[in-house]
Amino acid sequence: xxxxxxxxxxxxxxxxxxxxxxxxxxxxxxxxxxxxxxxxxxxxxxxxxxxxxxxxxxxxxxxxxxxxxxxxxxxxxxxxxxxxxxxxxxxxxxxxxxxxxxxxxxxxxxxxxxxxxxxxxxxxxxxxxxxxxxxxxxxxxxxxxxxxxxxxxxxxxxxxxxxxxxxxxxxxxxxxxxxxxxxxxxxxxxxxxxxxxxxxxxxxxxxxxxxxxxxxxxxxxxxxxxxxxxxxxx
Amino acid sequence: xxxxxxxxxxxxxxxxxxxxxxxxxxxxxxxxxxxxxxxxxxxxxxxxxxxxxxxxxxxxxxxxxxxxxxxxxxxxxxxxxxxxxxxxxxxxxxxxxxxxxxxxxxxxxxxxxxxxxxxxxxxxxxxxxxxxxxxxxxxxxxxxxxxxxxxxxxxxxxxxxxxxxxxxxxxxxxxxxxxxxxxxxxxxxxxxxxxxxxxxxxxxxxxxxxxxxxxxxxxxxxxxxxxxxxxxxxxxxxxxxxxxxxxxxxxxxxxxxxxxxxxxxxxxxxxxxxxxxxxxxxxxxxxxxxxxxxxxxxxxxxxxxxxxxxxxxxxxxxxxxxxxxxxxxxxxxxxxxxxxxxxxxxxxxxxxxxxxxxxxxxxxxxxxxxxxxxxxxxxxxxxxxxxxxxxxxxxxxxxxxxxxxxxxx
Numbered sequence: 277x278x279x280x281x282x283x284x285x286x287x288x289x290x291x292x293x294x295x296x297x298x299x300x301x302x303x304x305x306x307x308x309x310x311x312x313x314x315x316x317x318x319x320x321x322x323x324x325x326x327x328x329x330x331x332x333x334x335x336x337x338x339x340x341x342x343x344x345x346x347x348x349x350x351x352x353x354x355x356x357x358x359x360x361x362x363x364x365x366x367x368x369x370x371x372x373x374x375x376x377x378x379x380x381x382x383x384x385x386x387x388x389x390x391x392x393x394x395x396x397x398x399x400x401x402x403x404x405x406x407x408x409x410x411x412x413x414x415x416x417x418x419x420x421x422x423x424x425x426x427x428x429x430x431x432x433x434x435x436x437x438x439x440x441x442x443x444x445x446x447x448x449x450x451x452x453x454x455x456x457x458x459x460x461x462x463x464x465x466x467x468x469x470x471x472x473x474x475x476x477x478x479x480x481x482x483x484x485x486x487x488x489x490x491x492x493x494x495x496x497x498x499x500x501x502x503x504x505x506x507x508x509x510x
Numbered sequence: 511x512x513x514x515x516x517x518x519x520x521x522x523x524x525x526x527x528x529x530x531x532x533x534x535x536x537x538x539x540x541x542x543x544x545x546x547x548x549x550x551x552x553x554x555x556x557x558x559x560x561x562x563x564x565x566x567x568x569x570x571x572x573x574x575x576x577x578x579x580x581x582x583x584x585x586x587x588x589x590x591x592x593x594x595x596x597x598x599x600x601x602x603x604x605x606x607x608x609x610x611x612x613x614x615x616x617x618x619x620x621x622x623x624x625x626x627x628x629x630x631x632x633x634x635x636x637x638x639x640x641x642x643x644x645x646x647x648x649x650x651x652x653x654x655x656x657x658x659x660x661x662x663x664x665x666x667x668x669x670x671x672x673x674x675x676x677x678x679x680x681x682x683x684x685x686x687x688x689x690x691x692x693x694x695x696x697x698x699x700x701x702x703x704x705x706x707x708x709x710x711x712x713x714x715x716x717x718x719x720x721x722x723x724x725x726x727x728x729x730x731x732x733x734x735x736x737x738x739x740x741x742x743x744x745x746x747x748x749x750x751x752x753x754x755x756x757x758x759x760x761x762x763x764x765x766x767x768x769x770x771x772x773x774x775x776x777x778x779x780x781x782x783x784x785x786x787x788x789x790x791x792x793x794x795x796x797x798x799x800x801x802x803x804x805x806x807x808x809x810x811x812x813x814x815x816x817x818x819x820x821x822x823x824x825x826x827x828x829x830x831x832x833x834x835x836x837x838x839x840x841x842x843x844x845x846x847x848x849x850x851x852x853x854x855x856x857x858x859x860x861x862x863x864x865x866x867x868x869x870x871x872x873x874x875x876x877x878x879x880x881x882x883x884x885x886x887x888x889x890x891x892x893x894x895x896x897x898x899x900x901x902x903x904x905x906x907x908x909x910x911x912x913x914x915x916x917x918x919x
Contacts, residue, residue, distance in 0.1 A: 395615050397584045416676050
């Protein structure tokens with residue numbers, strides 16, 4: 277995930293050109309929570325053998341009032357070798373997402389998910405302005421020319437989100453005290469409840485909790501993609 | 511259809527600058543070094559089951575393939591694929607496919623597609639490269655060789671897709687139905703020559719082989735319908751993530767087998783079959799493909815009162831293959847086992863039966879973005895009763911080793 281600050285705010289800015297292990301200091305971005313005993317929380321995702329699981333979307337949503345939104349950002353969902361890159365993107369509500377096409381062939385990107393319905397007519401290169409994702413929820417992306425291209429944008433109101441890194445961890449910075457719902461999501465999770473896991477987190481002053489998601493089943497195999505040949509839909 | 515028309519159409523789409531600027535174009539030059547001990551090939555009036563025989567190996571043109579795609583109004587996709595084999599076809603450069611596909615954006619999870627023109631029915635799970643070339647070997651399986659030789663949908667096909675993955679499901683489903691003409695004589699090559707394994711597709715306006723009822727007739731040509739009866743096929747597809755694809759199809763050219771063509775000196779062949787296949791990609795490195803096809807073809811059915819003659823040839827046939835392919839980076843290694851059989855169930859004179867199996871091993875290495883080399887070893891062990899009519903033994907063990915150098919532009 278590449279997140280580019282369109283209007284940087286003092287004390288924050290561009291965070292995490294690489295998605296894994298990064299979280300947005302959105303509380304700082306908005307100045308929200310300043311002066312409170314904000315805490316850093318390390319969330320861990322472990323498989324049933326105790327190993328860290330990378331790439332899981334993690335979101336902390338406060339049970340209190342919805343935090344202010346951070347400044348408008350733009351994220352990028354590229355198209356490379358007939359795949360969406362990254363395959364999974366998580367953004368805050370109101371974020372604009374660019375859809376450049378880095379392939380040599382044209383794509384035709386669409387979504388008819390409830391959280392965002394849009395379509396981009398056939399194009400190559402960097403043709404369209406960012407698409408603003410203004411409602412929370414899961415948006416599934418497709419390409420009408422290449423049905424095998426599937427991507428996901430998880431849109432959340434919360435400013436506290438990110439992906440677990442190679443050791444299965446994500447640090448969420450600057451969470452004010454309060455009660456939170458922690459959500460772990462990935463399209464390849466095959467837990468009893470589906471592709472979403474949730475934990476409740478009570479964050480006291482000066483607390484440094486370390487919540488852990490334990491997966492009971494391995495992630496479904498990564499989507500098979502046998503090369504970047506120009507498969508034709510025969 | 512006239513070759514002048516093809517030329518004009520190709521010129522129109524390939525040379526119009528405003529179109530070409532926003533279009534996809536490819537060209538693939540495939541040159542081969544071939545060593546073969548095969549029986550006389552169909553290209554040389556024989557009944558061998560390989561493309562290249564022991565008298566015609568050495569340096570050969572595998573194919574020169576050209577393709578063009580252009581989208582109009584965002585949802586209309588025009589496609590043309592052409593090929594040259596340099597083997598004496600009456601059309602030195604000719605189309606294999608020429609069609610328009612109307613492909614609107616999905617409506618919720620449903621999408622309709624309509625194809626009009628000349629194109630391949632959705633049967634092969636090997637032939638995934640532009641120009642309907644196999645992605646796994648030089649020579650496709652016996653089933654898909656036959657599809658390339660005798661079948662083309664020249665008509666219209668409608669597809670309805672349910673894009674379940676867009677709704678959080680793991681499956682996508684599709685239904686297909688088509689009506690077509692120009693296939694009244696599909697089945698003749700199979701009934702005369704039996705199953706073969708080669709990558710020599712029949713072109714839309716080309717002709718290879720002899721017409722009539724000679725022992726090596728096997729005419730490869732798409733000819734206009736004489737019986738004015740449309741053929742049809744209907745089938746379905748199911749895809750599980752990107753891991754598994756299942757296909758099934760029922761095909762019936764609905765030809766009147768008593769229709770006689772004075773141009774071809776032949777009766778029509780009523781050809782029906784069922785086919786099924788799966789492609790399983792358990793990891794990014796491994797692919798498994800299996801296909802099965804079984805059916806009948808009948809010529810000169812005396813049950814039709816309009817018979818010019820009452821000859822009655824009826825065949826049953828089936829074929830199957832399993833293919834395993836491993837890829838890592840620029841290397842791909844594939845192995846395939848084919849099994850095939852055909853037998854005559856009725857005849858007024860000669861019976862022609864065919865049975866055999868084949869092993870194919872292929873290794874491909876990509877050399878950068880444009881170049882690749884492919885080495886393929888193929889052995890077919892078969893029996894074909896018709897071979898006695900040209901003085902050859904019924905049984906044959908044929909081997910072919912090909913090294914292809916490909917340049918893709």
